[in-house]
Amino acid sequence: MSNVKPNKSASAATAKAGQSGKKGNAKERKRSWMQNKHYAKKNKPPPKDPGKPNIPPKDAQEFSANWKQLLGLLKDNPPEKKEPMKQSPALKTAGPLTNPPKDTSKNHTTHTQSKTIKTGENASIPNKLVPEDSQVNVNGPAASNQPQSKAIKRKQEGGKTFSDHTTKKKKVAPEEKKPTEADLWFDDVDPDDVEEAFGAEAADIMRKKKGIQKSSSKDTESALVKERAFEGITRAVAMDCEMVGVGPDGEDSIVARVSLVNQFGKCIYDKYVKPTEEVIDYRTPFSGIRPEDIVNGEEVLTVQKEVADILKGRVLVGHAVHNDIKILLLDHPKKNIRDTQKYKPFKKEVKSSRPSLKLLSKKILNVDVQKGEHSSVQDAQATMRLYTIVKKRWEADIRDKYRKRESYKEHKKEAPVPGEHV
Structure with a gap:
């Protein structure tokens, strides 16, 4: 097939014939399509070499026709040079700016109409950027008759710009909402x-x-102590002891205070005990004991003898009272002990197998005890008050219990031993 350039008139006639709906010769259309394809392939630009970098053209032949036209246009009509800005005579006569000069030893920036010029010891102002006639204040913004931006004006007047608000945000503490x-x-x-x-x-x-x-200390005392009551020793007494830690890491305990109250809550005995060993942990938050309390306390043997004499033949009331008896190295008949921690009706009422004295006092007496440092006197009063509330029922249960036990023993004695002749 010969190299023939596409005929524009022929292609236009073919397009016109196609628009009118007439079908041309298929052979002629195919030949025209092949000619167009061959022409496009022949005039295709050579592929770029991937190894060569993309650099701007240097020769005049490599420039495009548009670039040549632009250069020619610039030669014919060169751009006009703008005259440098001159300071207005009003500013010249006004004197220095109101802002105080800043320290020129530090690097800072000077704002002009379109340039930011760095000044200071390590920077110089190029002559090309600053006109000769204009006066530039190196300590502040350029003094010119051009209007300054609103942000710069606010800065000069002492106000804050938008950037100041974005960089330094005030942290407003949330207001505590009071419960309703x-x-x-x-x-x-x-x-x-x-x-x-x-x-x-x-x-x-x-x-x-x-x-x-809200319960106060006076309300607590009035709820646990009966006014104008007998202040001596009664048949039932309540005891409570405070302890401090000795030995390795203060894990072992010795007695530091012993308190006893009578049936009406009146204190009948209260003494601090001098320690027999070096105290490692005073347990002040729970015991309320401090070094000055026990340094001149009573001897432990004296306290043991006095407490034993008071408890002899009497009912002993306490909360986990076996610990108090053990720490004093004393012994007391089991039938004369009333332990509020082991009383089953109390366990059922507070739904706990080992209720604390604080829980029992709150649920049953509606009295707050052991808030902060403990007091052995107050604990003994609360224990005695718990006992006196159920005293009749508790003592009746004790009597029935021991009556059944005695009758069982008598019945066992009277019953014949298997293998013996009556």
């Missing part, structure tokens, strides 16, 4: 627990809803 009665919708929670979790205001709201008042 609608927030405390629950009813089966102890107000003291609410006070520990949410504060005193929430606890006061809970007490108001329940119709109770």
Whole structure:
């Protein structure tokens, strides 16, 4: 096939014939298509060499026709040079700027209309950037008759720009929202627990809803001690001891204070005990004992003898009282011991197998004890008050228990031994 350039008139006639809906000769259309394809292939630009970098053209022949036209246009009509900005005479006569000059030893920036010029010891101002006629204040913004931006004006007037607000954001502390009665919708929670979790205001709201008042030390004493009552030794006495830690790591215990109260809650005995060993842990948050309390205390042998004389032939009331008896190296008949920790009706009422004195006092007496440092006198009073509430029932149960035991022993004695003749 000969190299023939495509005929524009022929292609236009073919297009016109196609628009009118007439079908041309298939052979002629194929030949025209082949000619166009051959022409496009022949005039295709050579592929780029991947090894050569893309560099701008240097020879005039390599420039495109548009670039040549642009160069020719620039030669014919060269751009006009802008005259340098001159300072207005008003600013020249106004004197120095109101802003105080800054320390020129530090590097800082000078703002002009379109350039930012660094000045200082390690920087110089090029002559090309700064016109000769203009006066530049190296300590502040350029003094020219051009209007300054609003941000620079606010900076000069002492205000803050948008960048200052974005970089230095004030941290506003969230306001603590006080609880309201609608927030405390629950009813089966102890107000003291609410006070520990949410504060005193929430606890006061809970007490108001329940119709109770906050207990004080006077209220506690009045609930545990009977006024104008007998202050001597009664048939039943309650005892409580405070201990301190000795030995390795303060794990062992010795007695530091012994307190006894009578049936009406009146204190009949209260003494600090001088330690027989070096005290490692005073356990002050729980015992309330401090070094000055026991350094001049009573001798332990004296305290043992005095307590033993008081307990002789009497009912001993206490909470986990076996620990107090053990620490004093004493012995007491089991039938005369009333331990509030082991009393089954108390266990059932508070739903605990080993209830604490604090729990029993709160649930049964509605009295708060052992808040902060413990007091052996107050603990003994709370134990005695628990005992006196159920005293009749408890003593009746004890009598029935020992009566059944005695009758069982008598029945066992009277019963014939197997193998013996009556």
